[in-house]
Amino acid sequence: MTTTKAWLRERSELGVSAVLVVLGVVVLVDALRIHTDFAQRGPVGPKAVPILVGSLLLLVAVLLARDVLRGGRGEAEGGEDVDLTAPADFRTVLLLCGAFLANAALIGVVGFPISGAVLFWGAAYALGSRHFVRDPLIAAGLSVATFLVFNNLLGVPLPGGPLMGVL
Amino acid sequence: MFQQLMDGFATALTPTHLAMAALGVLLGTAIGVLPGIGPAMAVALLLPVTYGLEPTGAFIMFAGIYYGGMFGGSTTSILLNTPGESAAVVAAIDGNPMARKGRGSQALAAAAIGHFIGGIIGTTMLVLLAPTVAKYAVDIGAPDFFAIMVLAFIAVTSVLGASRIRGVASLLIGLTIGLVGLDEMTGQQRLTFGSLHLADGIDVVIVAVALFAVGESLWVAAHLRRTTSEAIPVGRPWLGRADLKRAWKPWLRGPFIGFPFGAIPAGGAEIPTFLSYVAEKRLSKKHRDEFGKGAIEGVAGPEATASASAAGTLVSMLTLGLPTTAVAAVMLAAFQQYGIQPGPLLFQRESSLVWGLIASLFIGLTLLLVLNLPLAPLWAKLLRIPRPYLYAGILFFASVGAYAVNADVFDLLVMFVIGVLGFVMRRYGLPVLPAIIGVILGPAAEQQMRRALQLSDGDLVGLVNTPFAVVVYVIIAVLLFFPLIRKLVRPDKPASPDREKIDV
Structure with a gap:
């Protein structure tokens, strides 16, 4: 059991193949559903390219799986703030996703100045910043300033929410 | 042409437009200097700033952001030894040792002036070349365009990156995203799953910000x-x-290496900056042993090259609608945001916008030099930004940008899903650029192919019935079989596991 797990862990890139297979199947199924009997102009209808892309997705999924099974590995991307020797820290990633989705959930309800501040503070917290006075202040300042600059100065509307109704 | 350029300067030199160019340069440099942010991400993050502006003003600001972002990247390279983007990798080789020896000021000056000279020479070549290319490109038809786009697909997957199969996987993911929405020719829904939000397709800006930021x-x-x-x-x-x-x-040699590479598909700045570095090392007789330890030539040449290559990128972007680098891909998305389709007709239809943009490239470069030399110590301070704030800020502005496109929460969710995809791609070495190119060029390539086949009544010969298309397909064949040819020439190398041929 543990050996199977270890084997899979070593070859987790097979998951990418699986994603490609799923994508390919979705694209193909969706393409076959398109009715082409009417409205088609020219010899090539709206089906052809999706069928080509879907088939290629399946083909590449197989080739990638073969590559992984033969020992090929995708090289994880490096970067100036990236330490690849450390194991992946999924707690941080999940917290960050939470902060991002919180903004999406709140923006329509409480407006951008508040939801944006939640996003910034949440993300900074997730990434390890623990200044409980400075962080929310920066978040609120950035959020309100961005709102004013975009909404009032640049003419890009953002939802103000109840807070801006008061001010 | 000279007259048009002068008209362009008249457009760009109004106080409002001048202020926008200055703002663009400052914003572009400030964002580009931040560690971890390359020019492509800088441009993508700053896109929403221009949404409320009229097109000419927006693109004038954009020109400033573009060059500012490029310059900012090299500052990070020199002072932190951590290039924020591939074009600035070479600048770190000698720039950082110079900075460590206390010659940081000279390294930054060599880079800034190199950028200025490279940009001016590159943009001049753009002025001379682009109208001519556009004039010939007007006559090329659907099969030729399709061939060029296939070339872009093949080049971006097989020239760059370590693994060809992973590049192709990335391209296909991009093509799939590009399929979402109504089919332009018949109005049939594809991959929309009945959702009205998806019927308009997924905005390229959202894809770019999601994948990059x-x-x-x-x-x-x-x-x-x-x-x-x-x-x-x-x-x-x-x-x-x-x-x-x-x-x-x-400074003077670099641009002539950089410009041509910028204009060809998958060219970009990586290869020419490296070539420039090697060339300067070869040509330097007195200081050759200084290279790698802080030779000023190793900063000056590559930086001028990178800047000229950025100008070269604009030739194929403006005249053919063909993005050769990630930054150009984002810029193309910006054009589409305004309903403007870059291509051969752009110089006729949007003449004042194009020439205003080109004129503001010159102005932006000058402002860059004037502003950035005195402001360099300030930019250097930005490098000390705490990392939690930096990445929280990136997510923050990515959300602003995605939301501002349509004022729709759905876009934030789409961005999240594609962002997670971007995470997985980085983890498993799937390059991001092919996906972006696929999203942008995929729909256009499909239209051109269908148009070409319509003309030939479904006969596949319709795709290869012009000499131009045939030449492009020969180039594609060479690119595809290059690994095979190399293996025949040097058979002792062990076979790499990713040498699959791709069916086009």
Whole structure:
């Protein structure tokens, strides 16, 4: 059991193949559903390219799986703030996703100045910043300033929410 | 043409437009200097700033952002030894040792002036070349365009990156995203799953910001380096007589290496900056042993090359609608945002906009030099930004940008999903650029192919019935079989596991 797990862990890139297979199947199924009997102009209808892309997705999924099974590995991307020797820290990633989705959930309800501040503070917290006075202040300042600059100065509307109704 | 350029300057030199160019340069440099943010991400993040502006003003600002972002990247390279983008990798080789020896000011000055000279020469070549290319490109038809786009697909997957199969996988993911929405020719829904939000397709800006900004933030979060390297403090950039004497020739040579590479598919700045570095090392007789330890030529040449290559990128972007780099891909998305389709007709239909943009490239470069030399110490301070704030800020502005496109929460969710995809791609070595190129060029390539086949009544010969298309397909064949040819020439190399041929 543990050996199977270890084997899979070593070859987790097979998951990418699986994603490609799923994508390919979705694209193909969706393409076959398109009715082409009417409205088609020219010899090539709206089906052809999706069928080509879907088939290629399946083909590449197989080739990638073969590559992984033969020992090929995708090289994880490096970067100036990236330490690849450390194991992946999924707690941080999940917290960050939470902060991002919180903004999406709140923006329509409480407006951008508040939801944006939640996003910034949440993300900074997730990434390890623990200044409980400075962080929310920066978040609120950035959020309100961005709102004013975009909404009032640049003419890009953002939802103000109840807070801006008061001010 | 000269008259049009002068008209362009008249457009660009109004006080409002001048202010926008200055703002663009400052914003572009400030964002580009931030560690972890390359020019493509800088441009993508700053896109929403221009949404409320009229097209001419927006693109004038954009020109400033573009060159500012490029310049900002090299500052990071020199002072932190951590290039924010591939074009600035070479600048770190000698720039950082210079900074560590206390010659940071000179390195920054060599880079700034190199950018200025490279940009001016590159943009001049753009002025001379682009209208001619556009004039010939007007006559090329659907099969030719399709061939060029196939070339872009093949080049981006097989020239760049370590693994061809992973590049192709990335391209196909991009093509799939590009399929979402109504089919332009018949109005049939594809991959919309009945959702009205998806019927208009997924905005390229959202895809770009998701892959570059959200994907990168999540990826960095998983492996955040807890101890960040210290930036080297620096004073006001200046150059002494001895340095000037060493740097002026590399400045002038670089652009002629960079410009042509910028204009070809998958060219970009990586290869030419490296070539320029090697060339300067070869040509330097007195200081050859200094290379790698802080030779000013090794900063001056590649930086001028990178800047000229950025101008070269604009030739194929403006005249053919063909993005050759990630930044160009984002710029193309910006054009589409305004309903403007770059291509051969752009110079006729949007003449004042194009020439205004070109004129503001010259103005932006000049502002860049004037503003950035005195502001360099300030930019250097930006390198010390705490990493939690930096990546929180990236996510924050990515959200602003995605939401501002349509004022729709659905777009934030789409961006999140594609951002997670970007994370997975980084983890498993799938390059991001092919996906972006696929999203942008995929729909256009499909239209051209269908148009070509319509003309030939479904006969596949319709795709290869022009000499131009045939030449392009020969180039594609060479690219495809290059690994095979190399293996025949040097058979002793062990077979790499990713040498699959791709069915086009």
